Amino acid sequence: MIKEITIPEISENVTSGSVVEVLVEPGQMVAVDDPVIEFETEKAVVEIPSPFAGKITEVLVKAGDELNVGDAVAKLETDAEEQPEKEAPQEQPQQEGTEKAEELAAESEPSRNEETREARKSEADTAKESKQDTRQHGDKTPEQYGAEESGRERSHTEEKKKTPPPVPASPSVRRLARELGVDIHEVTTAGPDQRISADDVKTYVKQHQNDPTQGGEAALAAPSGNGSAMPDFSRWGEVEEQELSAVRRLTAESVSFSHQTVVPVTQFEEADITAVERFIGRHSDKVADQGGKLTLTAVLMKMCALALLRFPHFNASIDLADNRLILKKYVHIGMAVDTQRGLLVPVVRDVDRKSILQLAVEIVDLAQRTR
Numbered sequence: 001m002i003k004e005i006t007i008p009e010i011s012e013n014v015t016s017g018s019v020v021e022v023l024v025e026p027g028q029m030v031a032v033d034d035p036v037i038e039f040e041t042e043k044a045v046v047e048i049p050s051p052f053a054g055k056i057t058e059v060l061v062k063a064g065d066e067l068n069v070g071d072a073v074a075k076l077e078t079d080a081e082e083q084p085e086k087e088a089p090q091e092q093p094q095q096e097g098t099e100k101a102e103e104l105a106a107e108s109e110p111s112r113n114e115e116t117r118e119a120r121k122s123e124a125d126t127a128k129e130s131k132q133d134t135r136q137h138g139d140k141t142p143e144q145y146g147a148e149e150s151g152r153e154r155s156h157t158e159e160k161k162k163t164p165p166p167v168p169a170s171p172s173v174r175r176l177a178r179e180l181g182v183d184i185h186e187v188t189t190a191g192p193d194q195r196i197s198a199d200d201v202k203t204y205v206k207q208h209q210n211d212p213t214q215g216g217e218a219a220l221a222a223p224s225g226n227g228s229a230m231p232d233f234s235r236w237g238e239v240e241e242q243e244l245s246a247v248r249r250l251t252a253e254s255v256s257f258s259h260q261t262v263v264p265v266t267q268f269e270e271a272d273i274t275a276v277e278r279f280i281g282r283h284s285d286k287v288a289d290q291g292g293k294l295t296l297t298a299v300l301m302k303m304c305a306l307a308l309l310r311f312p313h314f315n316a317s318i319d320l321a322d323n324r325l326i327l328k329k330y331v332h333i334g335m336a337v338d339t340q341r342g343l344l345v346p347v348v349r350d351v352d353r354k355s356i357l358q359l360a361v362e363i364v365d366l367a368q369r370t371r
Contacts, residue, residue, distance in 0.1 A: 001077070001078055001079070002057065002075055002076070002077055002078075003052050003054075003075070003076050003077075003078055004072040004073075004074075004075055004076075005036055005048070005050050005051065005052070005072065005073045005074045005075070005076055006070055006071060006072050006073060007039065007048060007067050007068065007069050007070060007071050007073060008048070008069070009069055010039075010041060010046060010069070011041075011043065013170045013171055014041045014042070014043060014069070014170070015068055015069050015170065015195065016041070016066065016067065016068045016069070016197075017039050017040050017041035017042070017066075017067060017246065018039070018040050018064060018065065018066050018067070018245070018246060019037050019038070019039060019040075019061050019062065019063050019064060019065045019067065020037075020038040020039065020040045020045055020063065020245070021037065021038040021063055022036075022037050022059060022061065022062060022063060023035050023036055023037055023038065023047075024036050024037075024056050024059065024074060025056065025059060026056055026057060026058060026059060027055065027056065027057075028055070028056045029054070029055050029056075030050045030053065030054065030055075030056060030076070031050075031053045032049075032050065032051065032052065032053050033049040033050065033051075034049060034050050035047035035048065035049055035050075036048050036049065036050050036073055036074055037061065037073055039067070040245060040246050040247070041246065042170070042172050042246055042247075042250060048073060050076065052076050052078045053078060054076045054077050054078030054079070055076065055077045055078075056074055056075070056076055057075045057076065057077050058074060058075040059073075059074045060072050060073060060074055060075065061073050061074075064243055167184050167185055167187075167196055168193070168194060168195045168196060169184060169195065169196035169197075172198070172250070173196055173197060173198050173200075173201060176198055176201050176253070177201050179257055180201065180205055180257070181319075181321060182201055182204055182205065184196060184201070186204070187200050187201055187204045188200070188204075245341070247341060247342075247344070248341075248342060251342070251343075251344065251345070254345075261317075265314070273296075276296070276299055279299075279356075280294050280295070280296070280299070283356075283357060286357065287357055287360045287361060290357075290361045291361060291364065291365065292357075292360040292361030292362075292363070292364045292365070293360060293363075293364050294356075294357070294360040295360070297335070297363060298356050298357075298359040298360040298363055299356055301333055301335070301348065301351055301359055301363070302351065302354075302355075302356050302359060304333060304351070305331045305333065305351040305352040306352070308331050308352070309331065309352055312327050312328075313325075313327070315327070315328050315331060316328065330349075330350060330352075331350065331351050331352040332347050332348065332349045332350070332351065333347070333348050333351050334346065334347045334348075335347075335348060335363065335366075335367075337366075337367045337370045337371065339370060339371045340371070344370050346366050346367075346369075346370045348362060348363065348366060
C-alpha cells in the first residue's frame with residue numbers, strides 16, 4: 001500500500017516553513033520515526049519523521065521548497081497486512097482454545113449450546129431495539145441544538161459588533177504588523193486558508209507607502225522607500241547567490257527596521273575599571289556555582305539599563321501618525337550571540353530589575369540556548 005508522509009503540526013501557531021535538507025531518496029528503506037527531511041520554521045529547525053515503515057517510492061520536495069502543515073513530503077510503500085500478521089499469533093491460541101472448549105461443550109451439553117444461541121439472539125435483538133430508540137431520540141436533537149445556537153447567536157450579537165473578529169495570523173506576523181504600525185485587521189490575503197502572512201503585511205505597507213495618511217508609520221517605516229533595485233554586482237567580479245533561510249530573513253528585516261526607526265548614537269569615553277575588575281574577582285566563584293560566568297558584559301548591560309532609566313528619551317519611540325512620544329517603563333536589552341547559523345540577537349528582559357550577578361547567570365543560559 002502506498003502512503004504519504006506529510007508535514008505534521010509541529011507546534012502552536014506554526015503553519016509553514018521551508019525544507020533545509022532531504023534525508024531520504026527513492027528506493028531507501030525507512031523505519032518508523034526515521035527522519036525524512038529537515039524542516040525550518042520561524043522558531044526552529046526540526047526533523048520530520050516517517051510515521052510508517054517501508055520503502056520510499058517517491059520524494060516530492062527538494063531543499064528550499066516552502067511547505068505548509070499537511071503538505072506531502074514523500075510517498076512510501078508499506079505492507080498493509082503486516083500489522084494483522086503480527087497480531088495473529090497472539091490471537092490464535094485463544095481462538096484454538098475457544099473452539100476446542102466449544103466442541104467439548106457441544107458433545108457433553110447440546111441443550112446448553114442451544115440456550116446460549118437463544119440468549120445471544122435475544123441480546124442482539126435488544127441491542128438493535130436500543131439503537132433504534134437512540135436514533136429516534138436523536139431526531140429531535142438537531143432542533144434542540146438549533147434553538148440553543150440561535151439563542152447563543154442572539155446573545156453575542158452586540159458583543160460581535162463591538163469587538164472585531166480575531167485575525168488568523170501567527171505571533172511573528174502580528175509582531176511585524178505592530179512594528180510597522182499596521183492595523184492587522186486592515187490587511188487582506190489571497191491565501192486559500194485566509195491566514196495573514198508576513199508577505200501580506202509587507203504588501204499592505206508597499207501599497208500605502210506613498211500615502212502616509214493611509215499607512216501611518218507603515219508608510220514611513222517601509223524598507224527601501226523608493227523601491228530601487230539592487231545593482232548588478234557581477235559587473236565587478238564573480239558572485240555567488242544563496243537563498244536566505246527563514247531565520248536570516250527575519251534577522252535582516254528586524255535589523256533593517258531598527259536601522260530606519262532608531263537613531264544610532266555612539267559615545268566615546270575613557271573609564272577606570274579597576275574597581276569593576278575587583279568586583280568581578282570577588283564574585284566570580286559565586287556566579288560560577290550557579291552556572292554563570294561573571295564578565296564585563298553583565299556589568300555593561302546593567303550600566304546601560306541604569307542610563308536608560310536616567311535618560312528615558314533614549315528608550316522612547318515617536319509615533320508620527322498620532323504625534324506622540326512613547327516612553328517605555330521597561331528596559332529590555334539585546335545581546336549579540338555568535339552561532340553556527342550566524343549572528344543572532346536574543347533579548348534579556350527587565351534588565352533594570354535584575355542584579356549584575358543575576359544577569360551574569362542569565363546571559364550564559366540565554367547564549368547557550370540560542371546556540
